[in-house]
Amino acid sequence: MSPFVGGNRVDVGGVSVSTDHYIGGERVASPFTFEDRSPLDWSVLLADVSRGDAQTAHLAVQAAHDAFPAWAALGAAGRAEIMHRLADLIDEHVPSLAAVECLDMAMLEESLRLRVLARGARNFRAYADLARDYEERVWSSNGTANRVIRMPAGPTAVITPWNAPFMLSTWKCAPALAAGNTVVLKPAEWSPLSCSLLADLAHAAGVPAGVFNVVQGIGEEVGAALVHDPRLTRISFTGSPETARHIGVAAAKNIVPFTAELGGKGPFVVFADCNLEAAARKAAGQFDDSGQVCLAGTRLLVEARVRDEFLRMFHSFADQHVLGDSREAATTISPMIHPDHVASVAGFVDRARAHGDTILRGGTRSPLGGADGLWYEPTLIEPASNDSEVVQSEIFGPVLTFQTFTDEADAIRLANSTAYGLSAIVYTGSQPRAERMGRAVRAGTVWTNCFLVRDLTAPFGGCGISGIGREGGDYALDFYSDLKMFQVLEGTTA
Numbered sequence: 001m002s003p004f005v006g007g008n009r010v011d012v013g014g015v016s017v018s019t020d021h022y023i024g025g026e027r028v029a030s031p032f033t034f035e036d037r038s039p040l041d042w043s044v045l046l047a048d049v050s051r052g053d054a055q056t057a058h059l060a061v062q063a064a065h066d067a068f069p070a071w072a073a074l075g076a077a078g079r080a081e082i083m084h085r086l087a088d089l090i091d092e093h094v095p096s097l098a099a100v101e102c103l104d105m106a107m108l109e110e111s112l113r114l115r116v117l118a119r120g121a122r123n124f125r126a127y128a129d130l131a132r133d134y135e136e137r138v139w140s141s142n143g144t145a146n147r148v149i150r151m152p153a154g155p156t157a158v159i160t161p162w163n164a165p166f167m168l169s170t171w172k173c174a175p176a177l178a179a180g181n182t183v184v185l186k187p188a189e190w191s192p193l194s195c196s197l198l199a200d201l202a203h204a205a206g207v208p209a210g211v212f213n214v215v216q217g218i219g220e221e222v223g224a225a226l227v228h229d230p231r232l233t234r235i236s237f238t239g240s241p242e243t244a245r246h247i248g249v250a251a252a253k254n255i256v257p258f259t260a261e262l263g264g265k266g267p268f269v270v271f272a273d274c275n276l277e278a279a280a281r282k283a284a285g286q287f288d289d290s291g292q293v294c295l296a297g298t299r300l301l302v303e304a305r306v307r308d309e310f311l312r313m314f315h316s317f318a319d320q321h322v323l324g325d326s327r328e329a330a331t332t333i334s335p336m337i338h339p340d341h342v343a344s345v346a347g348f349v350d351r352a353r354a355h356g357d358t359i360l361r362g363g364t365r366s367p368l369g370g371a372d373g374l375w376y377e378p379t380l381i382e383p384a385s386n387d388s389e390v391v392q393s394e395i396f397g398p399v400l401t402f403q404t405f406t407d408e409a410d411a412i413r414l415a416n417s418t419a420y421g422l423s424a425i426v427y428t429g430s431q432p433r434a435e436r437m438g439r440a441v442r443a444g445t446v447w448t449n450c451f452l453v454r455d456l457t458a459p460f461g462g463c464g465i466s467g468i469g470r471e472g473g474d475y476a477l478d479f480y481s482d483l484k485m486f487q488v489l490e491g492t493t494a
């Protein structure tokens with residue numbers, strides 16, 4: 001039997017998707033809706049989705065609040081059983097999830113099927129097991145037996161962005177649920193549909209009513225109401241620094257811990273001693289997903305003496321990109337998410353031109369899809385100076401900058417010259433240099449001669465305006481728990 005049943009539904013790519021919220025184990029509709037269109041063809045209205053408000057947020061937090069004691073009391077092993085069932089259901093329904101997410105946010109369908117969605121299932125399995133297998137820290141001192149125990153914290157708000165919405169939501173919901181918290185998830189309004197399917201799968205897996213809730217709507221409306229609710233005990237946010245500032249105010253008001261995984265402006269540093277061809281290939285790969293990747297290395301910093309050779313190789317790899325429909329296997333560059341976002345990216349490039357930066361390739365909208373098409377040509381810009389807006393601000397589109405450096409100290413200076421610090425990529429053939437760069441570059445993650453490989457137990461987060469806190473592995477479980485120091489005077493209990 002299909003798990004995709006109940007509430008108001010529309011057909012999206014052959015999959016039945018609820019346009020309602022999911023609160024307290026039931027589908028709940030709002031009187032107002034917002035339009036959700038497909039970036040693959042903007043004339044296609046995928047769904048009119050329930051537009052939540054303060055009352056919706058209140059109901060969802062109430063449901064999470066009511067469900068919390070029983071979910072917490074179930075214990076990590078009991079929760080793990082249910083979460084494993086959910087992971088199995090995700091794996092089983094990858095084709096449906098991929099079809100919907102591809103239409104909704106235009107990520108390449110093949111990449112969704114083969115990599116991204118399976119990560120969602122792995123998140124549930126990995127955190128369920130980590131929480132279940134947690135070994136308490138135990139020691140004896142000053143005549144007392146000491147233990148550090150993790151207590152479930154309570155209702156948790158999870159707010160996610162429009163890129164990779166399913167995977168990024170599971171990245172946060174899985175540790176929160178495994179830790180014994182209940183969750184209200186607010187997906188982004190530009191790609192709300194796959195998280196609605198996640199609610200169906202959670203329901204089918206037997207996640208108890210109220211433990212996992214999804215509210216749909218506009219960030220400034222239902223999102224803002226949600227994060228201000230004083231019954232929340234954690235807020236976990238991924239999105240832009242601008243929104244994080246608003247959420248931080250709400251978190252401060254209620255004294256609620258929050259993590260913020262924010263934008264990036266990663267340096268992609270290429271030393272002359274590296275495998276230049278591998279570096280150039282990977283650099284051209286930063287256009288993947290139309291550059292709508294927070295972790296992308298968008299500032300190419302190349303040692304001056306290999307400038308021409310690197311650029312020649314880079315262009316030849318970039319020439320191989322195929323802009324097209326994300327459902328077709330040959331496509332490597334998908335359309336961008338929304339007309340407003342294309343306009344924002346085009347604005348950056350236009351201002352760069354006016355500022356005297358040099359456009360080395362691209363710099364225009366693609367004619368694909370006609371006037372309403374959302375493809376932007378892969379673009380490389382050589383800035384007139386390091387102060388250029390395209391160097392200093394996150395663009396979140398298929399736009400990279402190109403600069404050269406003279407030596408290692410110069411590379412570090414440029415790499416660390418923005419307010420961001422999410423990730424960095426370094427290509428070098430020297431182990432001592434790799435070690436020095438890994439320590440000197442200010443970023444939450446530094447990849448050396450590789451990109452986007454990550455162990456789920458590793459810490460993840462950003463420095464500077466790229467974020468607050470770390471998630472991943474035990475770091476996430478600690479965040480979603482109240483760590484308790486539990487002491488007993490030795491010899492007083494038997």
Ligand code: NAD
Binds near residue numbers: 168218462
């Ligand atoms: P955004 O900040 O505009 O929105 C993110 C979410 O916040 C959405 O669900 C939105 O509805 C909600 N929101 C907006 N205003 C709100 C408010 N006042 N109160 C509560 N919620 C509110 O970000 P976006 O445009 O959806 O995503 C792109 C950004 O996300 C980029 O900066 C990108 O780098 C970043 N990002 C970071 C990571 C990471 O792991 N560090 C991953 C993916 C995306």
